[in-house]
Amino acid sequence: MTSADLTDSGSDPRQRALSRALPVQLGRERLLTTLRGSSTGLLALSLLVGAGAGAGAVVFRWLITSFTLALSGHADYAGLGHVANPHVPGLGRWFVLFAPVVAGLLYGPLVHFFAREARGHGVPEVMFAVARKGGRIAPQVAAVKALASALCIGGGGSVGREGPIVQIGSALGSTLGRVMQVSEERMRLLVACGAAGGISATFNAPLAGVFFAMELILRDFNGQAFGMVVLASVTASVIGRAALGNQPFLHLPAFTVDHLSQYLLFALLGLIAGVVGVGFTRVLYWIEDACDWAWRGPEWLRPAVGGLLLGGLLLVLPEMYGVGYPVLGNGIAGKYAIAFLILLLVGKAVATSLTIGIGGSGGVFAPSLFIGAMLGAAYGQGLHHLIPSAAGPAGAYALIGMGAVFAGSARAPITAVVILFELTGEYSIILPLMTAIVLATGVSHLFSRDTIYTLKLRRRGVDLDEPGAAGLPFVTGTAGQVMEPAGESVTQNRTLIEAAQHLRRSTHGQLPVLDDRGCYRGVISARAVADALADGNHDIAVVGDHVELPQTIRADQHLDDALDVLENAPGGVPVLDAGGAQVVGWLTHQAVLTAVRPPRPPMVSPIVREGTDPEAT
Known part of the structure; x- marks a missing residue:
């Protein structure tokens, strides 16, 4: 039966709605398939990444200027010498003692709790993502890196803006690749497009952006990759010039060579x-x-x-x-x-x-x-x-x-x-x-x-x-495929003595803590319980007073991303469901090692020679 037949029948509203939605859904699927698999789709995605990186560079430079004005009172304090901050004139030149402290109080928690890979100079993380992680970069990195780096530079941090904008553009490219569900090869290319676009827009240097991405990020040259990176770089440069002007980031003197010597x-x-x-x-x-x-x-x-x-x-x-x-x-x-x-x-x-x-x-x-x-x-x-x-x-x-x-x-x-x-x-x-x-x-x-x-x-x-290095076997699958069972849990109203009884049976040294609705609230660790009970005055204390909030991962999270969390965890990491409400398991170092260990070769039975006793053999 065709969609026209369904419409003509007219007796079932659900069938009529289905007949109207079917062509739209098919058209969307064709568009997604084209974007994922064809050269035309790759070109379109490269242009989108370049545009996003260009816009990101404009916003990032605006953030740097805004935070520098807020924390120093000047658009660029470096060349002014020992001048005072007009916002706090009473401090005189001594305000520079406190500007990095204020900035650190803001970006320190931001980086630690939301995107630890945003710490540092950024480019090594992008290189690692392209070489080992199939180009996957957490989507929140773009926002956290922009805010953290702008605060750091605005507060006196003596660093550059190219590392952050490379990581920002690369995170945008990776996020678009994830949304479109492209292959790893294309994901890496989109990450490089984002890096090139970021360099191009922030320095008004489109050629430098291209070669930075090819030489340092992709570390490989081929015709298609070069063409897509160029398109992204040009797109970002156009957006950057439209917003920031067609001026180089630095005015340099004319260069001359007077003598061959x-x-x-x-x-x-x-x-x-x-x-x-x-x-x-x-x-x-x-x-x-x-x-x-x-x-x-x-x-x-x-x-x-x-x-x-x-x-x-x-x-x-x-x-x-x-x-x-x-x-x-x-x-x-x-x-x-x-x-x-x-x-x-x-x-x-x-x-x-x-x-x-x-x-x-x-x-x-x-x-x-x-x-x-x-x-x-x-x-x-x-x-x-x-x-x-x-x-x-x-x-x-x-x-x-x-x-x-x-x-x-x-x-x-x-x-x-x-x-x-x-x-x-x-x-x-x-x-x-x-x-x-x-x-x-x-x-x-x-x-x-x-x-x-x-x-x-x-x-x-x-x-x-x-x-x-680009394709290690253990970075495939999800955390849910290798996690250990969730085991026991305790509610927040249980006493510490009761929690201690459960912790004795726990193999992880910690237990999930559930609130009154049965949803995940945090964990209680054996060390926290032992410290609380040591003085003998906390016998009636409840678990909810000693809850800890470690980093968690989701069961559907890619194993390679989960390993970044596990790397910084002292023990197991709680694995939550997609909604983040229930603990469904634990990811431990042992679970990962067990999952990636190659299978042992089958035992070969000894050869029994003719005329010998098999039992004796």
């Missing part, structure tokens, strides 16, 4: 920059390790307490406040003496490392450019004192130093060349820039196995260059 000077700068780039990487993780060793309190409070250290540094060197583009421009323009340039170089490395170490959120791309510019400017001014007739303008060495230090730390030579070419618009910079960047990259390879991005992953035991 200067190529040798640029080459020497490249060698020095490679060492400085590796040194910046080492300092970053040394300070982060020191902060990890020193801090013993709750992680959500760490940015606020550590903000006092950062504030003390800003009080001495206010040029380190925020990203620091005005200071970067002044250094390239030759407004600082050599000694102060070196102080700014060291100060930026320490301030950025401290910001990341205390739990801040922001990128290391802009700081590496800053360090390179200070190095190059100091190097150029030094040459003017030594060989004034052959040195050339000091600003030229600052431009080369920017690209060379970034290449030495991130080991992305193509991106380094392209972004400096886009920023200057000078073709004459290409040859000396390529010379310095290639040498800086070579020095980086010589002194370090890892880059500033991959070292963070290797410290977790992740090697992106390991064969087969």
Whole structure:
């Protein structure tokens, strides 16, 4: 029977409604199938991701400006020196002691409780998601990263905005891929499109966005991927220029090469920059390790307490406040003496490392450019004192130093060349820039196995260059497929003594706590009960007074996402149903190991030779 027959029959309203809805449903399914599987659909999704990343970059930059104005009283405090905050003039220049603390009190809990992967500089998390997780990034990362990084930078955090916008754009691409239920290959490509769009819009550098995504995120070049990333980058750049204007994020002087002998000077700068780039990487993780060793309190409070250290540094060197583009421009323009340039170089490395170490959120791309510019400017001014007739303008060495230090730390030579070419618009910079960047990259390879991005992953035991890294067998399925049974639970009105009896039989050292309606409220742990009963005064205390709220996962959550939660849990993690109301199981390290352990080969019975006794054998 056709839909027309159903309509003509007219006796059953449900049949008539079905006949009207059927063509719409079929059309929607065809559209979804086209978007998921065809080249035209991939093109459309790439454009959508680019548009989203462009809009995200505009909002993110607005957030940075708004929070900087709120916490410092100025649109960009870095280049103003020791000036007061007009919002709190009574504090004078001392307000910088408290700006990072206030910001940390806001973004610390936000990151800890809603998206812990938003901590740090962001790019390693995106690289890991593409290489090991099929491009899956939690959807809330975009919002949390934008707010946390904007608060961190606005409160004086000496970090860049490229890491956050890469993670924001990538999270948008991953979320769209999940909604459309695309394949993992396409999911990874959409993540790269989001990263390219973010870089393109925030720096007004569409070519740099493309090569950043291809060289660092996808780490692979092919025709289709390149085309889609270009489309996303161009789309984001158009939106960024429409909202922010067609101006580069930094105004740089014209580049000239006066003598061929200067190529040798640029080459020497490249060698020095490679060492400085590796040194910046080492300092970053040394300070982060020191902060990890020193801090013993709750992680959500760490940015606020550590903000006092950062504030003390800003009080001495206010040029380190925020990203620091005005200071970067002044250094390239030759407004600082050599000694102060070196102080700014060291100060930026320490301030950025401290910001990341205390739990801040922001990128290391802009700081590496800053360090390179200070190095190059100091190097150029030094040459003017030594060989004034052959040195050339000091600003030229600052431009080369920017690209060379970034290449030495991130080991992305193509991106380094392209972004400096886009920023200057000078073709004459290409040859000396390529010379310095290639040498800086070579020095980086010589002194370090890892880059500033991959070292963070290797410290977790992740090697992106390991064969087969993109498709590990144990990151498939859902938490519900490997979880252990829920077992016993207790209600919030039970006494601690009664809870202790149940905990003796628990294999997890904790029990789910249910409210009066039978819904999940939290957990009660054996340690909490033992501590409460130790003084003998809590015999009549009830479970509800000692409920803990650990992180939970849903039964339908992808196992790879669940492992991120399990990694930070001391024991088992409660698994809830889709509505988050009932405990349906526990995810434990043992359950995951049991699920991923390859099956044992079948036992081979011994061969019984003719004429022997099988029992004796």
